[in-house]
Amino acid sequence: MKKILIVGSTGQIGSELSIRLRSIYGRDNVICGFYTPPYPEGFFDAGPTAEINSLHIEQIAEAVKKNKIDTIYNLVAILSATAEKHPKLGWDVGIGSLMNCLDVAKEYNCAVFTPSSIGAFGPNTPKNQTPQDTVQRPNTVYGITKVLGELVSDYYYERWKVDTRSVRFPGIISSMTLPGGGTTDYAVDIYYKAVQGEDFICPIQAGTFMDMMYMPDALDAAINIMEANPDKLVHRNSFNVASMSFDPEMIYSSIKKQYPDFRMRYAIDPLKQSIADSWPNCLDDSCAREEWGWHPNFDLERTTADMIKQLKIKLL
Ligand code: AKB
Numbered sequence: 001m002k003k004i005l006i007v008g009s010t011g012q013i014g015s016e017l018s019i020r021l022r023s024i025y026g027r028d029n030v031i032c033g034f035y036t037p038p039y040p041e042g043f044f045d046a047g048p049t050a051e052i053n054s055l056h057i058e059q060i061a062e063a064v065k066k067n068k069i070d071t072i073y074n075l076v077a078i079l080s081a082t083a084e085k086h087p088k089l090g091w092d093v094g095i096g097s098l099m100n101c102l103d104v105a106k107e108y109n110c111a112v113f114t115p116s117s118i119g120a121f122g123p124n125t126p127k128n129q130t131p132q133d134t135v136q137r138p139n140t141v142y143g144i145t146k147v148l149g150e151l152v153s154d155y156y157y158e159r160w161k162v163d164t165r166s167v168r169f170p171g172i173i174s175s176m177t178l179p180g181g182g183t184t185d186y187a188v189d190i191y192y193k194a195v196q197g198e199d200f201i202c203p204i205q206a207g208t209f210m211d212m213m214y215m216p217d218a219l220d221a222a223i224n225i226m227e228a229n230p231d232k233l234v235h236r237n238s239f240n241v242a243s244m245s246f247d248p249e250m251i252y253s254s255i256k257k258q259y260p261d262f263r264m265r266y267a268i269d270p271l272k273q274s275i276a277d278s279w280p281n282c283l284d285d286s287c288a289r290e291e292w293g294w295h296p297n298f299d300l301e302r303t304t305a306d307m308i309k310q311l312k313i314k315l316l
Contacts, residue, residue: 001025005069005110007033007054007101008076013115013169013218015040015177017073020219022047031067033060040177054097060104071226074101074114080142080275082181087141094145102156102164111163113226114153116238118170118211119183120146123278130280132240132287139278146238153237163230166238167221167288170211173303174218175310183275187212187251191304194255194262195311202248203269209281213243214298214306221294228292235287243296244303245282254304 002025009018009032021030033052034043043049050063054076063069076097083090098114105112121130122138136147146168153164171184179185186204193200213221221241246254252264288294298306 001029002071003067003069004030004071004073005033005050005060005063005067006030006073006075007052007060007097008035008074010034010036010039010043010177011075012172012174012177012179013215013222014073014075016174016215017075017219017222018046020223024223031063031069033063054100055092057100057103060100061107064104064108064110069108069110071111072101072105072113073222074098074112077115077145078142079180079182080117080119080140081183081272083142083145084140084271084275090141091145094142095148098145098149098152102152102162105162105164106156106160111165111226112153113222114149114164114166115222116146116150116166116168117142118168118279118283119143119275120150120168120238121280125280127281129282129284130240131284132235140275150237157236165225165228165233165236167225167241168238168283169218169221170213170242170283172213172215172218173307174215175307175314176215183272183279184210184212186248190251190255190264191307191311192315194259195308195315200252200262200264201267202252202264203267203272204248204276205266205268205273206249207247208273208276209245209247210276210279211242211245211283213241213296214303217243217296217298220297221288224294225288225292232291234291239288239291239294240283240285241288241294241296242283242285243298244300246300250300251304254300255308258304258308
């Protein structure tokens with residue numbers, strides 16, 4: 001049975017990953033590191049927690065030692081659009097947390113998952129069916145931290161046999177905790193507006209395609225890569241994973257089937273648009289499928305149906 005520490009467990013991914021991991025490995029075998037509020041409802045009653053500022057390595061080490069942790073999920077990051085506004089913060093948080101987790105993992109013999117992103121690609125990368133191994137010259141701070149994360153994670157594996165593994169997440173759509181500061185956030189915000197009966201102002205231009213994924217598939221990816229048979233892994237940091245690619249018009253049409261009066265207008269955010277333009281349209285995830293059996297379950301229509309169902313429970 002694994003003993004897991006999630007560093008940054010209160011954000012969009014962590015708040016749902018913690019629930020899923022506890023359902024698999026047991027409530028007391030998953031320690032949720034928290035630092036920045038707000039905390040998800042019922043957070044402190046749901047299982048063991050540890051206050052961890054991931055920029056303080058001794059706090060990570062203490063939690064690992066005390067709880068005999070063997071696997072660290074490092075989910076701390078400043079997302080793409082916010083990192084462009086505050087580049088030093090984006091760098092310090094992304095790289096600081098990564099290096100601290102890797103060094104603690106090296107000392108205490110832990111496996112480490114640190115998500116990469118479609119943001120690890122840049123304007124010179126092939127846009128369609130982006131290969132697993134290709135040009136990675138991102139022009140955002142977030143993207144640079146993700147490329148460095150991939151390289152240094154592979155380095156810790158090659159040099160010190162730290163069991164590092166990762167996936168390149170697309171934009172993640174979910175209903176429990178809002179993302180913050182990402183370029184793909186519009187694909188979450190649009191559902192909230194539809195369910196709340198408000199118009200949606202879209203910051204991303206029609207015709208801009210990006211990969212997206214519904215949270216249950218993202219959780220499967222994060223858990224299954226850590227469970228994969230290491231002998232089958234040709235790659236480690238980091239795997240392309242994909243489930244759907246759409247532009248704003250496609251998600252709008254999908255929602256309009258359930259809310260025919262829902263209206264969307266455009267007010268393009270130049271920063272987010274330039275980031276989106278530098279990212280791929282859709283990734284080729286065949287290596288993840290071959291090496292550890294990755295397969296998604298949610299397409300756009302299934303995602304829309306479930307998001308609307310969940311948000312009605314949450315908001316109405
Ligand atoms: C962002 O938009 O910054 C993130 C990502 C794709 O990594 N959601």
